[in-house]
Amino acid sequence: MNCTLHDSLHDETLKLVKEERRLTGLVIENLQKIQDANLHLKMGYSSLFEYAVKALGYSESCAYRRISAVKMARVLPEIKEKLNSGELNLTNLSMAQSFFSREKIDVPEQKSVLEKIENCSKRETEKILVREFGVRALPPKREVVKATAGDEALLHVRLKQVTLEKLDRLKNLRAHKNPKMAYADLIDDMCEYMLKKLDPMAKHSAEAKFAAPIKGPHIRGPSSNPRHIPSRLKRQIWQRDQGQCTYADPTTGRRCDSRHLLQIDHIHPVCLGGPATEKNLRLLCHAHHRLRDG
Ligand SMILES: [Zn+2]
Numbered sequence: 247m248n249c250t251l252h253d254s255l256h257d258e259t260l261k262l263v264k265e266e267r268r269l270t271g272l273v274i275e276n277l278q279k280i281q282d283a284n285l286h287l288k289m290g291y292s293s294l295f296e297y298a299v300k301a302l303g304y305s306e307s308c309a310y311r312r313i314s315a316v317k318m319a320r321v322l323p324e325i326k327e328k329l330n331s332g333e334l335n336l337t338n339l340s341m342a343q344s345f346f347s348r349e350k351i352d353v354p355e356q357k358s359v360l361e362k363i364e365n366c367s368k369r370e371t372e373k374i375l376v377r378e379f380g381v382r383a384l385p386p387k388r389e390v391v392k393a394t395a396g397d398e399a400l401l402h403v404r405l406k407q408v409t410l411e412k413l414d415r416l417k418n419l420r421a422h423k424n425p426k427m428a429y430a431d432l433i434d435d436m437c438e439y440m441l442k443k444l445d446p447m448a449k450h451s452a453e454a455k456f457a458a459p460i461k462g463p464h465i466r467g468p469s470s471n472p473r474h475i476p477s478r479l480k481r482q483i484w485q486r487d488q489g490q491c492t493y494a495d496p497t498t499g500r501r502c503d504s505r506h507l508l509q510i511d512h513i514h515p516v517c518l519g520g521p522a523t524e525k526n527l528r529l530l531c532h533a534h535h536r537l538r539d540g
Contacts, residue, residue, distance in 0.1 A: 264332075271330045274315045281316065287537045290495040292504035314340035321353055325360065333364040338371035345375060345383050446484035475510060475522045483510055483527045491531035504531035511535055 277294065280286055286297035294316070298309035315336055318325050328334040342363060346356050359378060363371045375383035390402040405413075416436070417427050424431060441448050475483075491502040511530040514520030530538065 277316045290500035290502045292531045292533045311336040311340040314343040318343045446481045447489045487529040492528045493534035507532035509535050
């Protein structure tokens, strides 16, 4: 490759990188506007992260870094300029942002740290954070789930010693059923047990199978509290909505697929006389419940 070609290729790449940073800045600004207008919620996504992954096609780590920048720019809008100039990059920014929010670091201190990590690599940023704040600045060990061949998965978690001792006690208590019980068998047993107790859908199936018809003198009378929803009706709603948020984008029909923090919502509000009936109740995730109230 001759010298002129070498130089022009380098110049062109430099221009592209500059443009790439400018575009990233614009994406972050747009994500901020989308969040302000709750557009991601209206489109049927339960969080900005879910929107960035499922609607924009970012990998989880790319989405996480961009959303960290959105959060940081709300507190310190000047970081947009620094991202644009390349003084800060998304990796060291998201590392700092995650630490700041975890440890509730105040804004002046955030500013001073950001100045120190300008033009730093990930490794250098980590060193600076540890120098300033000690080991608490290191990111907590993440739980890792990996798919393996067949229908198994590998779960890597860090347990407290006391938790491990509890697991061992449970293994001993279950030894009559399975003397060679592995932790994986025990976790499966625990899941079955907890789901029977906590999952309204599991409760509903068990009840449908075994429950006696509701009649006789032991039936509790209707509650005078208009917000009260009888347990059996709650379970019917969970079963009907398949334990999933029912919000759907009115334009595309996309249904929110969140199963996190679900709440039973009155379609016609209680304060306006909405009754606790199957027709007037539905499951909504926390985010869509708030959108409705907002
Ligand atoms: Zn939802």
